[in-house]
Amino acid sequence: MRTSNHLIGLLNFLTFLLSIPILGGGIWLSSRANSTDCMRFLQWPLIVIGVAIMVVSLAGFAGACYRNTFLMRFYLVCMFFIIAALISFIIFAYGVTDKGGGKPVDNRAYRDYYLQDYSGWLKDRVASDSYWGKISSCIRESKACKKIAVTVNGVPETESMFYLRKLNPIQSGCCKPPTDCGYTYVNETYWTPGGGLAGTNPDCSLWNNDQDQLCYSCSSCKVGVLASLRHSWRKVSVINIVILIILVIAYVVGCGAYRNNKRIDNDEPYGEARMTKAQPSRLQF
Incomplete structure (x- = not known):
């Protein structure tokens, strides 16, 4: 008792x-x-x-x-x-x-993320136009992409060094173009077209080097939030x-x-x- x-x-x-x-x-x-x-x-x-x-x-x-x-x-x-x-x-x-989950990329330490790998209520809520406007604005205000830049002994990292970094889902999805788009690395958030853009990924045409736009309108950015x-x-x-x-x-x-x-x-x-x-x-x- x-x-x-x-x-x-x-x-x-x-x-x-x-x-x-x-x-x-x-x-x-x-x-x-x-x-x-x-x-x-x-x-x-x-x-x-x-x-x-x-x-x-x-x-x-x-x-x-x-x-x-x-x-x-x-x-x-x-x-x-x-x-x-x-x-x-x-x-x-x-x-x-x-x-859901990221897909490995050849010769890269980070992963790429695709919206078709996700489904269900959370995906629909995040991907909706009305809700995504608030989320993307929040990501901009958090300066998540500005924090991606690093220097080694005061020198910006090289392309090969960047490819060896393990980016988090939001950094990978929102701050750089998808790998299959064929962009050429200039720095972490600035990429130039190279070798022609892949036509199968709609995000390729959405990437913008404007630091207030980047890939915030891309599906890969939405997936980055989902993966996070x-x-x-x-x-x-x-x-x-x-x-x-x-x-x-x-x-x-x-x-x-x-x-x-x-x-x-x-x-x-x-x-x-x-x-x-x-x-x-x-x-x-």
Whole structure:
């Protein structure tokens, strides 16, 4: 009886500590949204779930330690909905980031990204004209492409050095033309036509050396955002799965602690009454 209450108290203290990574994951996504991903609405479910787990874990901890049936009932009801919400978020995150990934390029360390490799709700939302205007503006303001320029001992990097760099998806998709377009490298964000443009890729005609345009209108830039989101969400989802398993264990133990508390509350009046009846008989003897 006491063991289950102590265990649920310990587990809820643990889940309170583990809610910090969930909240941290939401804040991390928020910081990435401000700097690269530019999808600001995605972090809020994690932040809300993290705060809810903190509050409910404290209620469960107090209910177990003080054997408070009301707090335990509140904890179990709320934790059920939190677990359901976390499961839904994990399924949603994996569902919308199921497909996609960059394709390797010969003699390049970075990858190229193509919109046809992605599908689903997230792709449609990012690629929509109305929404992409806000995202591309956010990428410009973040100066993601200006940060791509590097120097070695004060000297700009050469073409061969650039090809050995591992660019992130947004740098590869938005800050340079696709490799199959046949552009010639001048610097990281300035390329000239060379050997004729490949006609199969519509992005070839969209590239512009104007530093305010570059490939921000290209499909490859949209895919860069998708690939960046996919990478971020997968990282956070791994943490969420681990925390979900612990929450389910805590919930099961909490059900046992709640039943114990109710049984104790129901048995105490009966035990006290029996002792009251037994005392006169002992005195008479």
